Amino acid sequence: MKVFFVINQHVFDGSAHALYCYRNCWWLARTGAGRSVELLVPGTLSLARDVSAACAEHFDLPPLENLRVTALPALRKAKRERGVTLNVIFHAAASWHLRRHARKGDVLLTASFPKLFAFLAGKKTLKSKLKCVYEVHQLQELDGHKDQPKSVREHRVLALADGLVTTTDSLKALLQKNHPATPLINIGLACAVPKTLPAPAPGATPxxxxxxxxxxxxxxxxxxxxxxxxxxxxxxxxxxxxxxxxxxxxxxxxxxxxxxxxxxxxxxxxxxxxxxxxxxxxxxxxxxxxxxxxxxxxxxxxxxxxxxxxxxxxxxxxxxxxxxxxxxxxxxxxxxxxxxxxxxxxxxxxxxxxxxxxxxxxxxxxxxxLTLGWEARNSRYWPFLQASPD
The missing domain is CATH 3.40.50.2000 (Glycogen Phosphorylase B;)
Incomplete structure (x- = not known):
């Protein structure tokens, strides 16, 4: 079994979401004995040729044999800069890569990219062999778009999922209301900071x-x-x-x-x-x-x-x-x-x-x-990913 985690985001853009996506893949690989993880990202001139090694260095995590980062063809502007982004190029490249490399029983996973997920999970050739799982970190309705087209489209995309993963009880309740038949799990996030710090001296001023x-x-x-x-x-x-x-x-x-x-x-x-x-x-x-x-x-x-x-x-x-x-x-x-x-x-x-x-x-x-580390999180995540769709 292999997990393909696909994000339409420059992996080195400095955002918290990019950091989460890499950490998530790294820990899935670390805790996934006998299973492999491949992170698919948009390629740009600023990405090193050996993307896996560059990511390990950038995120200060050691390389893992069962984790691979692959940069696919893309045309996109840098974060907060002017330029052109053509999502269709990366979407098509990701689809081609999955058709070529995915096998029956593998998992397609993404987080916070509804258009990308709709493009991939909406293809019968991919849906027939991949379990399509979407991580829901937020919903459009939380930003005041509950009855607006953005929210309606988002729930149509989520309806394509064979499984939904979320991170808070509040989001879980909203998803159960709108997608009661879809397998759903709240696994939260996980602490990524090592315990290496001494306590501060009491009574210091200021x-x-x-x-x-x-x-x-x-x-x-x-x-x-x-x-x-x-x-x-x-x-x-x-x-x-x-x-x-x-x-x-x-x-x-x-x-x-x-x-x-x-x-x-x-x-x-x-x-x-x-x-x-x-x-x-x-x-x-x-x-x-x-x-x-x-x-x-x-x-x-x-x-x-x-x-x-x-x-x-x-x-x-x-x-x-x-x-x-x-x-x-x-x-x-x-x-x-x-x-x-x-x-x-x-x-x-x-x-x-x-x-x-x-x-x-x-x-x-x-x-x-002890209960909110990555190992504990993935002890629940992997069984959910492996479960057969109903």
């Missing part, structure tokens, strides 16, 4: 609250910056906010939102690679997930909720369903009402006043990791 992740609207960083002055004023000692992630343009936009007199209290460090994470966290006392209750955020899996578990730092998180099903209130995180600055300040005061509370949160997170 107290540093850290954030690592995307900076787009809904993640709550713009809200946190707006209210940081009032939050820090309510704390028993000086505090700073340290932010990692985002593009230069996103960072500059957020810098412009910092209030006069607060520039020395909020800092940005830009993108932090896996190898640089220890250095960033060495100067951080706690981590925050300030996600807001808007759009897709309450329903889609929050990668930080998983990765923060291994960072050996106490976590403060908003009370979204997608977060608290991973980081349980008063166990792995101190939870506050999303968008409530006073509530966040109150939890920060608790943490700053009781260092033993932070240690308890970290210890609970270490235990939680």
């Amino acid at each position: 107290f540093v609250l850290g954030y690592v992740g995307s900076l787009y609207r809904g993640q709550g960083i713009d809200w946190l910056i707006e209210y940081w002055e009032s939050i820090s004023a309510a704390l028993p000692r000086a505090a700073q906010l340290k932010i990692a992630g985002g593009s230069p343009a996103e960072i500059e936009k957020l810098r412009d939102q910092i209030k006069d007199g607060m520039h020395d209290h909020i800092s940005f460090v830009g993108q932090v690679r896996q190898s640089e994470l220890n250095g960033f966290l060495s100067g951080v006392d706690a981590l925050v997930i300030p996600a807001l209750n808007q759009g897709r955020m309450p329903c889609v899996a929050i990668t930080k909720a998983y990765d923060y578990l291994a960072c050996q730092r106490p976590v403060l998180a908003s009370d979204l369903p997608s977060i608290v099903e991973v980081m349980r209130p008063e166990q792995e995180a101190l939870v506050f009402a999303a968008g409530d600055a006073a509530a966040l300040a109150a939890q920060l005061r608790r943490l700053m006043s009781a260092p033993e509370l932070g240690l308890e949160l970290v210890q609970s997170a270490n235990q939680r990791l």
